[in-house]
Amino acid sequence: MSDAVAADLTEVRAAAELLAFGLQRRARPVEGSDYRALLDRYRTELRFRDVVDTMAEGLGLEALGTPRSGIVLAPEPGGPFATRLTDFRAMDQSERLVFGLVLIGIAAYAYPQDVDFDDPETKLVDLVKVDEFLRAAVDTLKAQEGGEGTPEERARVAAEIYSDMPQLITTQTGRRGRGCTLKAIEDALGWLVDQGAAREATSLGPDVYHLTDRFRLLVADSAGGAALDALRELRAAS
Amino acid sequence: MTAASVVSPAADATARARWRALALTDPIARLVRNAAHAGIDDELFDLRQLALAAVDLVVGSMGFAREATLEEVADDLTALAARMRPDRAHQARDVAQVVLKGLLNEAHEHRRFTYWFADLSGDRVEREPYSFRLLSLREAEYGPVLTASDQAITLFLHGLDVDLEDADRALAHVLQRQLDDRRFDAAVRTAAQAERTSVGIAATLSELLDATRRDVGSHDWLVDVPERLAIARRHVEERIAEDDRFLEHVQSGLDAETSGDVRAASGRIVDLLGRVRQVHLDLERRLVGAREVFLAAQVRQRLTKRRRLRMLALGEDVLRPALDLPREQAVEVTTAFADRSLGVGVPRLVRFDDLLDQLWAPPRQRETVEPVAEEAGLEEAAEEDVQRYPAAVVEGAREVLSAARVTEEGAALSELLEASGDDEVAELVLLTALWAFAPDPAADEEDPDGSVELAGGLEALDEGVELDHRLARGRDLRIRPLRLGVEEEPSIADELEAVGE
Numbered sequence: 001m002s003d004a005v006a007a008d009l010t011e012v013r014a015a016a017e018l019l020a021f022g023l024q025r026r027a028r029p030v031e032g033s034d035y036r037a038l039l040d041r042y043r044t045e046l047r048f049r050d051v052v053d054t055m056a057e058g059l060g061l062e063a064l065g066t067p068r069s070g071i072v073l074a075p076e077p078g079g080p081f082a083t084r085l086t087d088f089r090a091m092d093q094s095e096r097l098v099f100g101l102v103l104i105g106i107a108a109y110a111y112p113q114d115v116d117f118d119d120p121e122t123k124l125v126d127l128v129k130v131d132e133f134l135r136a137a138v139d140t141l142k143a144q145e146g147g148e149g150t151p152e153e154r155a156r157v158a159a160e161i162y163s164d165m166p167q168l169i170t171t172q173t174g175r176r177g178r179g180c181t182l183k184a185i186e187d188a189l190g191w192l193v194d195q196g197a198a199r200e201a202t203s204l205g206p207d208v209y210h211l212t213d214r215f216r217l218l219v220a221d222s223a224g225g226a227a228l229d230a231l232r233e234l235r236a237a238s
Numbered sequence: 239m240t241a242a243s244v245v246s247p248a249a250d251a252t253a254r255a256r257w258r259a260l261a262l263t264d265p266i267a268r269l270v271r272n273a274a275h276a277g278i279d280d281e282l283f284d285l286r287q288l289a290l291a292a293v294d295l296v297v298g299s300m301g302f303a304r305e306a307t308l309e310e311v312a313d314d315l316t317a318l319a320a321r322m323r324p325d326r327a328h329q330a331r332d333v334a335q336v337v338l339k340g341l342l343n344e345a346h347e348h349r350r351f352t353y354w355f356a357d358l359s360g361d362r363v364e365r366e367p368y369s370f371r372l373l374s375l376r377e378a379e380y381g382p383v384l385t386a387s388d389q390a391i392t393l394f395l396h397g398l399d400v401d402l403e404d405a406d407r408a409l410a411h412v413l414q415r416q417l418d419d420r421r422f423d424a425a426v427r428t429a430a431q432a433e434r435t436s437v438g439i440a441a442t443l444s445e446l447l448d449a450t451r452r453d454v455g456s457h458d459w460l461v462d463v464p465e466r467l468a469i470a471r472r473h474v475e476e477r478i479a480e481d482d483r484f485l486e487h488v489q490s491g492l493d494a495e496t497s498g499d500v501r502a503a504s505g506r507i508v509d510l511l512g513r514v515r516q517v518h519l520d521l522e523r524r525l526v527g528a529r530e531v532f533l534a535a536q537v538r539q540r541l542t543k544r545r546r547l548r549m550l551a552l553g554e555d556v557l558r559p560a561l562d563l564p565r566e567q568a569v570e571v572t573t574a575f576a577d578r579s580l581g582v583g584v585p586r587l588v589r590f591d592d593l594l595d596q597l598w599a600p601p602r603q604r605e606t607v608e609p610v611a612e613e614a615g616l617e618e619a620a621e622e623d624v625q626r627y628p629a630a631v632v633e634g635a636r637e638v639l640s641a642a643r644v645t646e647e648g649a650a651l652s653e654l655l656e657a658s659g660d661d662e663v664a665e666l667v668l669l670t671a672l673w674a675f676a677p678d679p680a681a682d683e684e685d686p687d688g689s690v691e692l693a694g695g696l697e698a699l700d701e702g703v704e705l706d707h708r709l710a711r712g713r714d715l716r717i718r719p720l721r722l723g724v725e726e727e728p729s730i731a732d733e734l735e736a737v738g739e
Contacts, residue, residue: 023584061582075582083583085576093569100572103579104560108552112453113539117548128377137553141561151357151366158568159561160369166348168375168382179347182377195581207377214581223579224550230574231559234567 007051014038015052019059022071023081025196029070039066064221067120067213074222088191094161098181101162102188104227105134107219110211117220120213125198127185127207131167134181138163244358254355258368261353262389265372269340276336278329283322288315288337296373296386305383308375312338341373348374440521443470447524447531453553454535467528474522481515627666634663635692639670639717642696648718651698655707664709666692671715674698695720 018038021027029036041048043066056063060079064072075081085091085099109130110116110123138159154160162181169177176183189209192198197215201208243250270285278285295311315334320327342348350369357364370389375382446463449456457463488507550556560571627635638657642649651671658664675698698715705714 023582073582074578077577080585081582083577083580085573085580087583094565096576097565097569097572100569100576101557101560103576104552104557104572107575107579108557109452112455112551112553114548114550115539117550119538137557138561141558150364152364153564155367156564157561158563158565158572161565162561164349164352164369166342166371166374168377169348170375170382191580195583197579197581215579218579218581219552220548220550223575223577224548224552224556226578227556227560227571227575228550230571231556234563234570 011048011051012055014041015048015055018042018052018071019056019061019073022061022063022073025194027070029068035070039071042066042071062222064217065213067217069213072214072217074218077226083195089187097158097161098165098184099188101134101158102130102181102184103192103223105137106130106185106188106192106211107215107223108137109133111216111219117216123211123216124201124204125189125209125211126205127182127189127209130185131181134162135167250359254357257355261351261355261368262370262372264353265340265343265351269337272340272345273333273336276332278333278336282326283319283329283333285333285337288319288333289341291315291318292337292341292373293386293390296384297391305376305378305385307381307383308338311384338373342375343371437517439470439473440517440524443521443524443528447528450532450535454532454539459532463532467525470521471525474518474525477518478515478522481511481518485511485515627662631660631662631666632692634658634660635666635670638663638667639692639696642717643719646718648696648716650701650703651710651715651717652703652705652707654717655709661709664707668710670696671698671717674717675700675715 017034018041021029021035021038027035029039042052042063043049053063056073060076060081061073062076064074066072073081075083085096085103091099106125110125116123141159142163165179165181165184167180168182169180171177176186186207189198192211192215193200193209195214197212197218199210199212201210244253266286266289269289270280273280273285292311292315295314296306312331312334315337316330319330319333323329339345343351350371352367352369355366355368357366371387372390373384373386376385377383446457446466450459450463485508488504488511556571556575560568563571626632635658638654641657642654651668654667654671655664658667670692673693674696677693696717697720698717700713701716703714705712
């Protein structure tokens with residue numbers, strides 16, 4: 001006898017609708033909306049949750065959680081919904097490294113402790129503070145005695161590429177120019193805004209951003225683990 | 239076996255440090271050399287002194303509530319350069335800019351100056367990089383400001399080591415002395431500086447508390463912070479008492495003094511001291527609450543029950559190890575993180591209908607100010623745009639079309655096509671005729687073939703005659719000079735006349 005459980009087609013349709021809402025960055029589960037009703041169903045009905053999770057899995061997605069702002073979906077790498085850093089702009093290896101470090105820096109600044117991933121309080125990040133945080137991390141690393149390798153090899157570590165970039169270059173029109181770390185952080189936060197992972201907090205200042213629950217859960221339950229896995233693999237290989 | 243010494247053990251012991259000091263002055267030597275290319279003569283302007291002055295100016299405002307902006311330092315250097323050569327004051331601005339650009343390493347996109355030391359102490363030679371900045375730009379709430387690096391400060395202002403608390407105390411002594419000597423102008427300046435110093439202390443404390451609220455592990459609350467808080471508390475208690483005493487001192491002088499100047503200066507000091515006192519009272523309030531901030535952060539960050547145990551401290555577990563990896567390996571870690579932290583991307587499939595509409599849509603109007611276009615390089619300028627007709631063809635077409643501009647009747651398209659010697663000229667004449675017949679305002683700005691420009695002031699009318707040419711078939715057109723609204727729309731004056739009749 002098969003273990004398969006037949007799913008009701010109306011349930012399947014409702015599950016698909018919920019995933020569609022999750023894929024739209026601007027959809028909000030406001031009181032009385034269809035999205036909200038589906039979200040409540042996901043939270044309370046185990047069977048419906050299974051249907052949604054299974055469907056998501058088939059689509060190359062994973063439902064990470066349901067904070068108040070809506071269902072948070074994470075793409076499987078290589079799946080149809082996967083996003084790559086290079087989708088935003090063509091970049092060479094060192095640019096990819098800087099933007100990657102910036103994104104880790106933003107996350108580490110906002111969520112320094114494990115407990116921060118449980119905290120639904122919106123985190124505020126300030127562009128300049130993120131840069132100072134990253135530079136302080138680089139300085140701490142340098143201050144630690146006995147780094148491995150020769151001085152020449154030490155000059156090739158990732159920290160040096162960040163440390164080598166100036167904090168600020170201004171263009172003729174007074175804006176931040178490419179090639180400085182503040183511009184890289186501004187761009188990275190801009191992409192997070194496009195992805196619904198951050199919002200500009202213009203009332204608090206021109207360079208202040210709110211990080212949304214989406215970013216928190218993506219970092220906590222997808223990106224953080226992926227980075228740790230990559231580190232582990234590198235250590236095992238060496 | 240150890241390697242042979244380079245010169246002597248004693249000399250080698252300090253070689254690296256001396257080499258570094260030597261390297262630190264190289265950017266100045268380099269900027270002096272490069273200045274010659276910018277047409278600035280080192281014998282006319284003392285560029286080394288200007289570089290020293292730039293570091294002095296920047297350091298003079300560092301750590302205070304308002305630091306020096308690039309513009310301010312450039313202005314001061316310009317004034318200084320103009321003083322060096324009053325007869326060449328017009329060059330002073332350029333000189334100041336050359337100095338600042340050199341110190342910022344603008345030739346290498348503001349990156350650090352890097353020099354390689356050949357370490358001969360081991361069995362094999364090891365190249366050791368030494369990287370540093372002299373000046374750098376930093377973003378402040380009132381715009382980009384200049385800061386000097388530790389290296390710049392150590393080398394160019396040897397021995398400058400300002401401890402905020404001590405500076406404040408020193409200022410208090412200076413102020414007291416100035417008041418006693420009745421040097422009121424100097425006292426005003428000193429009181430203003432005291433205010434800046436106090437604001438600096440308040441800002442440091444505020445940063446410390448913010449960092450603790452964010453991450454309780456960011457500062458050492460076991461030994462370091464309690465010590466710093468104790469010192470700050472003692473300092474504030476002393477300062478509040480001092481402020482009161484000063485205020486009383488100045489105010490009593492104010493009551494007794496009859497001279498207008500002294501009364502005005504004293505009034506300014508009273509205002510300043512009032513503000514400084516307020517800063518100290520605020521600082522005291524923050525100090526009283528500091529421990530509470532730590533305890534609350536401790537409870538929230540360390541003692542709260544976890545909803546889900548992830549065992550992930552990003553700074554320690556991911557950021558630091560990634561920073562310490564060679565670039566090729568680090569990029570694997572950062573990319574794994576970045577790709578997943580950006581969330582889902584919904585692929586958009588192109589629909590043929592939408593694509594067609596988009597291709598036909600008028601170009602978007604740019605709302606922001608156009609950036610200043612860079613001048614095309616010589617090579618680029620010399621190349622002809624392959625999308626345009628060659629200049630000779632455009633000229634030929636212009637000549638042919640001029641026949642239609644001579645008389646009011648103009649000329650038939652068939653005649654013009656016959657008159658065109660070259661097929662390309664004929665093609666352009668044809669396009670121009672079509673353009674004159676049905677102008678497209680959307681594509682007006684693009685003008686890929688030059689026909690818009692040629693059709694200026696022409697109109698084309700369908701005469702109902704058949705056209706039979708090698709390049710075109712259909713109705714023949716009459717190309718004639720454009721008559722603006724003569725027949726179709728009567729002017730307002732005409733209408734008024736008609737009403738009057």
